[in-house]
Structure formats: C-alpha cells, structure tokens
Amino acid sequence: MALLPSLRAALPNATIWDAAELASRDPGFDTRNFGASALVRPRDVEEVAALVKFCSERGISLVAQGGRTGLAGGAATSQGQVICDLGGLNRIEDIDPFTRVAIVQAGVTLGALQEAAAQHGLDPGIDLAARGSATIGGMVSTNAGGIMAFRNGTMRHRVLGLEAVLPDGRLFCDLTRVLKTSAGYDLKHLFIGAEGTLGIVTRVALRLDPVAGASATALVGVPNAASAQHIVRHFLTSTSARLTAAEILWRNFASLMQRSLNYASGSLPLDAPCLLVLGLGADSIEAARSALEGGLAAIWEEVGIVDGLVASSEGQAAAMWRLREETVEIERAHPMAPSFDVSVPAGALDAYVARIEAGLKKLDASYAPYVYGHLADGNLHISLNCEGPVPHERHEAIEDVLYEGLREAGGSFSAEHGVGLEKREAYERHADPVKRDLAKAIKELIDPGNVMNPGKVVG
Numbered sequence: 072m073a074l075l076p077s078l079r080a081a082l083p084n085a086t087i088w089d090a091a092e093l094a095s096r097d098p099g100f101d102t103r104n105f106g107a108s109a110l111v112r113p114r115d116v117e118e119v120a121a122l123v124k125f126c127s128e129r130g131i132s133l134v135a136q137g138g139r140t141g142l143a144g145g146a147a148t149s150q151g152q153v154i155c156d157l158g159g160l161n162r163i164e165d166i167d168p169f170t171r172v173a174i175v176q177a178g179v180t181l182g183a184l185q186e187a188a189a190q191h192g193l194d195p196g197i198d199l200a201a202r203g204s205a206t207i208g209g210m211v212s213t214n215a216g217g218i219m220a221f222r223n224g225t226m227r228h229r230v231l232g233l234e235a236v237l238p239d240g241r242l243f244c245d246l247t248r249v250l251k252t253s254a255g256y257d258l259k260h261l262f263i264g265a266e267g268t269l270g271i272v273t274r275v276a277l278r279l280d281p282v283a284g285a286s287a288t289a290l291v292g293v294p295n296a297a298s299a300q301h302i303v304r305h306f307l308t309s310t311s312a313r314l315t316a317a318e319i320l321w322r323n324f325a326s327l328m329q330r331s332l333n334y335a336s337g338s339l340p341l342d343a344p345c346l347l348v349l350g351l352g353a354d355s356i357e358a359a360r361s362a363l364e365g366g367l368a369a370i371w372e373e374v375g376i377v378d379g380l381v382a383s384s385e386g387q388a389a390a391m392w393r394l395r396e397e398t399v400e401i402e403r404a405h406p407m408a409p410s411f412d413v414s415v416p417a418g419a420l421d422a423y424v425a426r427i428e429a430g431l432k433k434l435d436a437s438y439a440p441y442v443y444g445h446l447a448d449g450n451l452h453i454s455l456n457c458e459g460p461v462p463h464e465r466h467e468a469i470e471d472v473l474y475e476g477l478r479e480a481g482g483s484f485s486a487e488h489g490v491g492l493e494k495r496e497a498y499e500r501h502a503d504p505v506k507r508d509l510a511k512a513i514k515e516l517i518d519p520g521n522v523m524n525p526g527k528v529v530g
C-alpha cells in the first residue's frame with residue numbers, strides 16, 4: 072500500500088497531512104522543516120509508539136518536531152521521510168508546588184509551562200525568546216540553554232527524568248522525580264541533546280524554582296566584555312537581589328537592532344562598544360530597581376561604565392529586551408547569512424571577538440560580524456553581514472576562523488542550538504574524535520536501522 076493510506080490505516084485517529092498539505096503550511100523557523108512526504112500528529116504515547124513501529128518495520132525515516140524553532144536544521148526533512156509532530160502531546164500532567172516538580176508531555180510549550188508554574192509562584196528556571204513556540208521535548212532534544220543558564224544550567228540540569236519511545240517501539244521510562252539517583256549509567260542524558268536521533272521524547276519531569284516577586288531591567292554601556300563581566304560578578308555576589316539575566320550586545324549588532332527597530336537616537340543609552348542588558352529580581356519592583364541603581368553606582372567608575380539606565384516602566388524594559396531578542400531582524404537584513412553559536416571560556420571573550428573580527432576581515436574586508444549572546448556563561452551568537460548562502464569552501468574557512476582553538480581552550484563550537492544539519496561537517500572536523508566514535512557506536516546500538524532523524528548529529 073502507498074505511504075499515506077497505510078499510515079491512515081495504522082493510525083486511524085491521528086492527524087495526518089500529506090506533502091501537499093505540508094507545502095501549504097508554515098514550516099516554522101527553517102523552510103526545510105516541511106519537506107517530508109507526510110506529517111503525523113499522534114495524540115498520546117501509544118500512538119507515538121505505533122508510528123515508530125510503523126516506520127521502523129518499513130525502514131522509513133522519522134523526524135520528531137516540536138515548535139520548529141530550532142536553529143541548526145535538526146528538524147529539516149526531505150521526500151520519503153515522515154514527521155512525528157509532538158503538538159498533540161500537550162498536557163501539563165502535574166505541577167507539585169511542594170516538591171517543585173512538573174511532569175509535562177513533550178509538546179507543551181515553554182511559555183505554557185512558565186504560565187502554569189507561575190500560578191504556584193514557580194518557574195522552569197530556563198528561558199529563551201522562542202518561548203511561545205519552543206516545546207519542552209524540543210528543548211530537551213537540543214539541550215537548550217538560554218537566558219538563565221548561567222544560574223540554573225541548561226535543559227540537562229533541569230531534567231529529573233524522562234520517557235522516550237525507542238526506535239524499536241519500546242518505551243524507555245525513567246520518570247524519576249528526585250534529584251539524587253546514583254543507580255548506574257544515567258541513560259536519560261543520552262536523549263538530552265540527541266536531537267531526535269535516538270528516540271522520541273514523550274514526557275519529562277522537570278525541576279521548578281521559586282520566582283522572585285518582581286524584576287527590574289537595565290541597559291548599560293561598557294567599553295568591553297571584561298567590564299561587563301565585572302558588573303555581572305558584582306551582582307552575582309549581591310545578597311539583596313538575584314541576577315536573572317546578563318545579555319551582551321556588541322556595537323555592530325546593537326546598531327543594526329536600533330536601526331531595524333527604529334529607536335530614536337538618545338532614547339536609550341546605546342552609544343558604547345558593548346551593551347549589557349541586566350535583569351535583577353527582588354521582592355518588589357522598587358527593591359529590584361533600587362538594587363540595580365545602587366549596584367551600578369557603586370562600581371560605575373571602577374568598571375568604566377560609559378552610560379546606563381534602569382528601566383522606569385515595563386514598556387521601557389520591553390524596549391531594552393527587544394534590542395536583544397528581535398534577532399529575526401538579522402535575517403531580514405541579511406537573508407540566509409550564516410550564523411554561529413559558540414561557547415567561549417570566561418575571561419577570553421574580548422580576545423576571542425578581536426581575533427575573529429580580524430580573521431574574518433582577512434577572508435573578506437567587508438565582513439563585520441554581528442556578535443551578541445549570553446554573557447555570564449560565555450555563549451556568543453555570531454551572524455555574518457553578508458548575503459547567504461555562502462559557498463561551501465568559504466563557509467568552512469569562516470568556521471575555521473570561529474572554531475580554531477575553542478575545544479582546546481575548553482569552549483565549544485556548538486553551545487546551545489545543537490548540531491542538526493548545519494554543524495554536521497563542523498562536528499566531524501571540530502568535535503573530539505573519541506567522543507565521535509562512541510557517539511556513533513551508541514547510535515548504531517540504539518537505532519541499528521538508522522530510522523530516527525538520519526543525517527543529523529552523528530550522520
């Protein structure tokens with residue numbers, strides 16, 4: 072029987088779209104997401120298992136998709152493949168305010184969990200700009216990081232347990248709700264960051280944290296990243312308030328955002344080599360604002376702060392955050408230009424940015440990268456100011472400039488977006504060879520038929 076009729080016969084109650092329906096819908100962040108022959112949206116874990124078995128028995132590639140906000144091409148599909156859309160598994164099954172644990176299905180969006188947890192004065196402890204669409208299953212599968220990772224860790228550190236359907240249809244069930252379990256290999260970590268190559272995550276147990284009563288925002292101009300890190304250290308050691316965000320924007324990126332968002336000059340302190348968006352939580356908004364003002368004043372001279380403003384309204388705070396979060400403006404200005412996501416060890420940020428700016432200029436005098444990111448954990452996002460796609464050889468040369476020496480220095484060529492398709496070649500050239508061998512062996516053991524998201528991460 073042809074693919075679509077057999078899928079409908081095997082999963083009579085699931086939503087199923089064919090290629091024509093896929094072509095008429097929004098594929099999400101990556102235009103390649105809807106290249107498959109069919110999309111199936113199971114309603115529960117049993118239907119996920121039935122779909123996995125269906126595909127495994129026929130050797131059909133299966134690609135899991137959540138919110139389709141991934142930035143590494145991990146959810147891209149092609150003809151002959153089937154998408155497993157987790158949108159039907161969208162229930163928050165439990166939030167226990169006493170133990171601060173949530174049990175959620177994989178298709179729940181981060182935003183929905185944030186809202187539900189807030190009803191109990193709690194928060195998932197992880198945040199990113201794509202919160203309205205990104206799902207917990209997708210975030211687990213890419214080991215998402217985001218704005219609060221410097222304090223709370225990445226998704227890997229928030230997951231207590233998880234459940235996943237294996238390529239042979241069996242259920243890997245480790246829904247531990249406790250922090251401590253030292254019972255042999257902690258296999259759930261294999262699925263965290265696997266980008267759907269080892270199985271389909273269906274349910275997750277997550278830690279929740281208490282939320283601060285209110286938070287204040289400041290935009291601070293500094294001469295360099297070292298000054299910005301000095302400010303971060305100061306607030307991290309503060310006992311009266313809690314640092315919740317520290318995002319850095321180099322001038323070239325900040326200027327593009329200012330122009331794209333039509334911010335009048337002088338409306339915000341934007342004229343400095345680096346800008347820092349700071350978030351500080353405290354019991355009340357007054358306490359948070361006062362802690363930000365007092366803290367900045369105390370180190371103003373010592374750190375060489377160029378300019379700074381503590382937001383006096385929610386609107387002003389939102390305007391500061393838009394400068395950092397509306398990164399879609401880069402794609403508007405430079406469609407398909409390559410972008411990168413690296414981790415640089417603390418203390419080496421200024422030297423790294425100076426090195427890559429010089430290295431890229433050597434490749435092409437017009438290259439002036441947009442650099443911004445999560446300052447406190449050294450995760451920088453870099454986009455090029457050219458029209459994409461760039462030829463393959465040039466792309467490799469750019470990667471060599473950006474990734475050279477990173478691993479040896481203790482950093483990473485892929486910080487939080489994953490490997491997907493975009494960094495497949497970089498993975499072969501820049502990841503540790505022993506690690507790559509082990510990863511391949513694990514993939515072959517768990518997915519011998521190479522059914523789960525083939526061609527991604529390990530190949």
Ligand SMILES: Cc1cc2nc3c(=O)[nH]c(=O)nc-3n(C[C@H](O)[C@H](O)[C@H](O)COP(=O)(O)OP(=O)(O)OC[C@H]3O[C@@H](n4cnc5c(N)ncnc54)[C@H](O)[C@@H]3O)c2cc1C
Pocket residue numbers: 100134135136137138139140141142144145146157177198199200201204205206207208209210211212213214215216217218266267268270271272273396398399487488491524527
């Ligand atoms: C504006 C914007 C801001 C962003 N900011 C950040 C940020 O600060 N930090 C950060 O880390 N990321 C960020 N991202 C990237 C993205 O939001 C994350 O990678 C997110 O984790 C992807 O979730 P998703 O549900 O959209 O996954 P998708 O894009 O649908 O899928 C991503 C990968 O996970 C796999 N997958 C999805 N669901 C499952 C599942 N249930 N089981 C197994 N595999 C699955 C897919 O096959 C694919 O390989 C941002 C993206 C955008 C568009």
